[in-house]
Amino acid sequence: MSGPPFISDMVLNLVNKTMARYEGRLGKSYTLEEISKHNTPDDFWVIVRGKVYDLGDYLMMHPGGPKLLFKHGGKDATEDFEGMFHSRNAKAILEKFWIGKVNMPTASSSSSFLSPNNLNFKSPNNLSFKSPSPKAATTLSTTTLNTTSSNTSTTNAPPSHSKVEKSIILSKVKIHKKSKHTENTYHYQIELPEEHLNLNWISPLSHVSLSKHHDSQDSLDFKSYTPIKQTDDKKYLEFLIKGYDNGNVSKHIHQLSEGDYLSLKGPIETNESFNFGNQKDYLLMVAGGTGITPMIQILYETFYGKNKPNEKLKFILIYSSNSQDEIIYKKELDQMKEEFNDRLFIHYIITQPKSDSGFDEKTMKKGRINQDLILTCLEPIIIKIIPKMITDAMDVLVCGPVQFNNFQSDELLRIGFKSNQIHLLQ
Incomplete structure (x- = not known):
């Protein structure tokens, strides 16, 4: 059995601050017009599955960056929330900021605000996201999962210059190959639908969502x-998937x-706060x-991809694993390091070495x-870029x-990285 969701004291303090404003008013119904007015950094509401949440106090804490949330201020964020995988912790945090529900308009309403062109809230049978303009288009414009006679459904958003094409498909896919990689990790090849082979499946920082298949x-x-x-x-798309005893999907x-x-379901952009093409040195x-x-994914696309998204960028990878045997893709990483030794620097960190056997002190x-270990790994780079500060030379x-x-994140802030340089993927 898995334990209860983890919510930090810092987030709980923000929850208490928010809830203090709604004492005696929790559970109130709000019209879409009322909700639409709460769209500033200091007054920020969103709708998810017909429920209203006040996330103003949490906005700056969002792991994907405030911009990822802010574009949904006063609007329905259901598709993005469901399209991007969220952990049990993230879902529990969202529920802590619940303040009420949406008062759905009647069909006879004559308000221009509630016309089909302006209505962002989605009925249960049709969750197609409506963006007011390409500039405000959602990154994770996903389709809902209502069954049709075909095996694939698609949602197209307005054109955009984002890294990942704004077309999210839901499809039944077949496991083409499966092989054991480590003790509890398997390598999979998943067969893609022929009509969707050319979507941007492996653009840097893109992912998909997988589930057991039902009719x-x-x-x-x-x-x-x-x-x-x-x-x-x-x-075919290739995955490495680790199994967890309490993981419903991975276990299946x-x-x-x-x-x-x-x-x-995918492809989905993983993090909007990070622009891979803008990275300069490291x-x-x-x-x-x-x-x-x-x-x-980033390393493969950089070194072997057809687009070669950033041919000058150098990478420092600090990779933590429980033991030497649990290092995922070590053979392939070492091969890349040997082939691109002037651009890729790898440090394996082993938290619980099984024994000295197989422990390479040169690379592990x-x-x-x-903080101390990160700085130790960065020492050769620090020497190269003097007098430039290491925190000015790279994002994380x-x-x-x-x-x-x-x-x-806390350790990197202590080193001197700014919060907008630290991009968390989870």
């Missing part, structure tokens, strides 16, 4: 996974065999466990990633469990 798609439990690469013929996937089916990547997968360090990507991300 009825209602209330599916999706989990986000990062495709590491797409085969040269574009027919590990029980499946080649030829079995999953439901796939990118620091801090990964814990399966948090390595988006980093591998014992312990946990903290962090991916791992929620508590890992929060701890690393």
Whole structure:
């Protein structure tokens, strides 16, 4: 059994601050017109599944950055929230900020505000997101999961210059290949629908959501996974998926065999606050466990992809694993390091080495990633860029469990990185 969701004291203090404003008024119904007025950083409401949340106090704490939330101020954020995988912790945090519900208009309403062109709230049978303009278009414009006679459904958003094409499909997909990678991690090849082979499945920092497949798609439990690469013929996406005893989706996937089916939703942009193309000198990547997968995706696309998104950027990867045996994709990472040794610097951090056997002191360090260890890994770079400050030379990507991300964020702030340089993926 999994434990209760974790909510930090800092977030709980923000919840208490918010709830103090609604004493005696919780559960009130609000019209769409009323909700639409709450769209500033100091007065920020959103709708998710017909419920109203006041996230003004939480806006700056959002792991994906405030911009990812802010575009939904006073609007319905259901599609983005459901399209982007959110952990149990994230869902529990959202519910803490609940203040009321949406008072749906009657069909006879003559208000121009409630005309179909302006109505953002979605009925249960049609959750198609309506953006007022391309500039305000949602990054995660996803389709809802109502079953039709076909195996694939698609939602198209207005044109955009975002990294990931604004077309999210929901489809029944087949497991083409499955092989064991580590003790509890498997490598999968998932067959893509032929009509969607050319979507941007592996653009840096994109992911998909996977679920067990049912004929009825209602209330599916999706989990986000990062495709590491797409085969040269574009027919298959490759994943590394770790199984967890308390993980409903991963546990189910590990029980499946080649030829079995999953439901796939994507491609979805993982983090809007980070612009990969704008990185100039170095990118620091801090990964814990399966948090390595988006980093591998970026490295594959950078070094082997056809687009070569940033040909001058250098990477420092600090990767934490419980033991030497649990390092995911080590062979491939070492091969990349050898091939691109002037652009890729890897530091393996082992928290609980099984024994000295297989422990390479040249490439591995014992312990946990903290301020001192990060600075030790960065020393060769610091010497190269003097007198420039290390914090001026790079942004940081962090991916791992929620508590890992929060701890690393604090350690990076202590080093001197600014909050807008630290991009958390979770």
